[in-house]
Amino acid sequence: MPPPNAVLRSPIVPARATTVLLGVAAATDLVAVYAGVVRHRLTGDLLAHSSEEINRSDDLYDLAGTLQLLVIAATAAVFIAWFHRVRGNADVFAPDVSTRGRGWAIGGWFIPFGNFWIPFGIAREIWTASTQRAPDGSWREVSAAPVKAWWTVWVLALVTLRIGTQWQNRTTDPEAFRHATDVVILADALMLAAAVLAIVFVRRLTAMQHTKATYGPVAAV
Numbered sequence: 001m002p003p004p005n006a007v008l009r010s011p012i013v014p015a016r017a018t019t020v021l022l023g024v025a026a027a028t029d030l031v032a033v034y035a036g037v038v039r040h041r042l043t044g045d046l047l048a049h050s051s052e053e054i055n056r057s058d059d060l061y062d063l064a065g066t067l068q069l070l071v072i073a074a075t076a077a078v079f080i081a082w083f084h085r086v087r088g089n090a091d092v093f094a095p096d097v098s099t100r101g102r103g104w105a106i107g108g109w110f111i112p113f114g115n116f117w118i119p120f121g122i123a124r125e126i127w128t129a130s131t132q133r134a135p136d137g138s139w140r141e142v143s144a145a146p147v148k149a150w151w152t153v154w155v156l157a158l159v160t161l162r163i164g165t166q167w168q169n170r171t172t173d174p175e176a177f178r179h180a181t182d183v184v185i186l187a188d189a190l191m192l193a194a195a196v197l198a199i200v201f202v203r204r205l206t207a208m209q210h211t212k213a214t215y216g217p218v219a220a221v
Contacts, residue, residue, distance in 0.1 A: 029192035157190035
C-alpha cells in the first residue's frame with residue numbers, strides 16, 4: 001500500500017523547466033570549453049602574445065566559470081524539485097520498491113561523499129517503480145542505460161574538475177598550469193555531456209511516469 005500522504009503529481013512541467021535549464025547549462029559548458037582552449041593556446045607561448053590578449057583570455061575564463069556556477073545553482077534547484085516529485089510518484093506506482101524515504105531525494109545530494117552514490121540509487125529505484133508491468137502482470141525490465149550513462153559521466157566530470165582546479169591553484173610552473181588547464185577543459189566537456197545525458201534521463205523518466213499514470217500499471221500487448 002502507498003504511504004497515506006503519497007499523491008500522484010504530474011512531473012511534466014518541472015521536467016520541461018529542468019530540460020531548458022540543462023540546455024542552458026550545456027551552452028555555458030561549451031563557452032567554458034572555448035575559454036579553456038583560448039587559455040591553453042596563450043599559455044603555450046606567453047611571450048608571443050600581448051598583455052591585452054592575455055587579460056582578455058583571463059576575463060573570458062573567469063566569466064565562463066561564473067556563468068557555470070550561476071547556471072548550475074539554478075539548474076540544481078529545479079532538477080532536485082523535479083527529482084523529489086518523481087520520487088513521490090514512485091511511492092504511488094510501486095511503494096515496495098524504494099528503500100529510502102522521499103526526503104532522501106533532496107537530502108541525498110548534500111551528504112559529503114554519499115552524494116556520489118545515494119542519488120543514483122534513488123534514481124534507479126524511481127526508474128524501476130515507473131516501469132509498467134508486462135501484459136501478464138509480471139515485472140518488466142526497461143534498460144536503465146540513461147540513468148547509468150548520466151550518472152557515470154556526471155561523477156567523472158566532478159572528479160576531473162576537482163583534480164584540474166586544484167592543480168591550477170597549486171602550481172606556479174607555466175607548463176604544469178597549461179596541463180592543468182587541459183584537465184579542466186576535459187572536465188567542462190564532460191559536464192556538457194552530462195547535461196545532455198541528464199536531459200535524456202529526465203525526458204525518458206517523465207515519459208515513463210506519464211505513460212504509467214495515463215494507461216495504468218500494466219503495459220498493452
